[in-house]
Amino acid sequence: MLFQVRMDVSIPAHLSETEVNDLKSREKALAQQLQQSGKWRHLWRIAGQYANTSIFDVASNEELHNLLLSLPLYPFMQIEVTPLCRHPSSIHDDDR
Numbered sequence: 001m002l003f004q005v006r007m008d009v010s011i012p013a014h015l016s017e018t019e020v021n022d023l024k025s026r027e028k029a030l031a032q033q034l035q036q037s038g039k040w041r042h043l044w045r046i047a048g049q050y051a052n053t054s055i056f057d058v059a060s061n062e063e064l065h066n067l068l069l070s071l072p073l074y075p076f077m078q079i080e081v082t083p084l085c086r087h088p089s090s091i092h093d094d095d096r
């Protein structure tokens with residue numbers, strides 16, 4: 001199942017630089033691991049914003065939910081999920 005997920009990040013100013021750097025490095029490690037696994041298919045920065053748009057390929061709504069909750073930056077993100085399905089004009093066989 002494919003989902004487009006937009007994540008808007010807002011890290012509170014009271015966190016120390018060390019805490020922020022630790023959160024970001026743990027987020028990056030997990031994001032890269034999930035990309036390697038194929039579950040996080042695309043990760044794009046939204047230009048000019050501390051936000052990304054991503055495509056996830058997971059088995060169920062519950063898997064996506066648990067994956068998003070596991071992200072270190074989850075407590076500091078506003079998340080919008082859009083379920084996707086194949087477009088009849090798509091030429092990409094893996095769009096499902």
Ligand SMILES: O=C(O)CC1=CCC(=O)O1
Pocket residue numbers: 007009027028029031050051052073
């Ligand atoms: O910087 C972001 O958009 C938040 C984020 C998601 C995965 C990652 O490495 O950073």
